[in-house]
Amino acid sequence: MSQQQTSNTITLRGSAQIICEYLKYAINSVLFQRGLYPPETFKAEQQYGITLLLSEDPEIKKFLMNLLSQSEEWIVTKKVRKLSLVIINVANKEVLECWDFNVQYEDGDPTLSQEKNETVGTKELKKIQQEIRDVMLQVAATISYLPFLDCRCTFDVYVHAKPDCEIPDKWAEAESVSIANAQNVQLKSFSTSVHKMETVVTYKLVD
Structure with a gap:
């Protein structure tokens, strides 16, 4: 953990690092649980007091690093509103699922x-990690009743940022995501007391 903190003081940078660390584990968890890649290409790691992949x-x-x-x-x-992990049918490019990670500024x-x-905030890191653990456990539980993905799928991640952000090389502007029968x-x-993270999954109901 590289968060900048002393005596339960958490800085803006430290809070942003916690948010992005959660995003790394959450995105990987969805990729694993939804079967987008073979299970043997994932490794187990202990984080937040639970085993994640x-x-x-x-x-x-x-x-993901970039x-x-x-x-x-x-x-x-304060230029990001949310990140969206979208799962796409390779054959017809239809978006089947969207995981929205909404960032609020406190x-x-x-x-x-x-x-x-x-x-700066004064929330204890232990308490923050307990809350993240509860979210990660819920991510795994939620996946168990989502519709089975019976086609070859890929994924992308969209960053919903303010218009004045300078877009890095090889990044492109994306269309808004629409899921039919959602x-x-x-x-x-x-x-973290500096940022609040809300997670919502939207999926296509199977006829």
């Missing part, structure tokens, strides 16, 4: 923030 595919690791390092910078400057500890001249499930949220 991370892809060892070099391309996926590189993709995505989340850029997202962290934008979250620090005030932290107003008195301490004024003193330090930046947004149903959604709101998962638990967690808060």
Whole structure:
């Protein structure tokens, strides 16, 4: 854990790192649980007091590292509204599922923030990790009753950022996601006291 914190003080940067670390594990969990890649390409890792799985595919690791390092910078400057993990049918390009990770910006500890001249929070890291663990357990439970993906699928991640963000090389603007006959499930949220993360999955109901 590389969060900048002392005496339960969590900085804006430290909070953004926690958010992006959660996103790394959540995205990997969905990729594994939804069977987009062979289970043997994932490795088990202990985090938040539970066992989680991370892809060892070099391309996926590189993709997520670039995505989340850029997202962290934008979250620090309050330029990200949400990230969306979309699962797409390879054959017809139809979006079958969308995991929205909504980022909200909180005030932290107003008195301490004024003193330090930046947004800081005082929530205990242990408490934050407990909340994230509860969300991760719910992600796994939710996946168990989503419709079976009976086709070859791929994924992409969209970052919903403010228009004035400078788009990195090899990134492209994407169309908004639309799922026909959609149903959604709101998962638990967690808060660092500087940022709040809400997770929602939208999926296509099978006829």
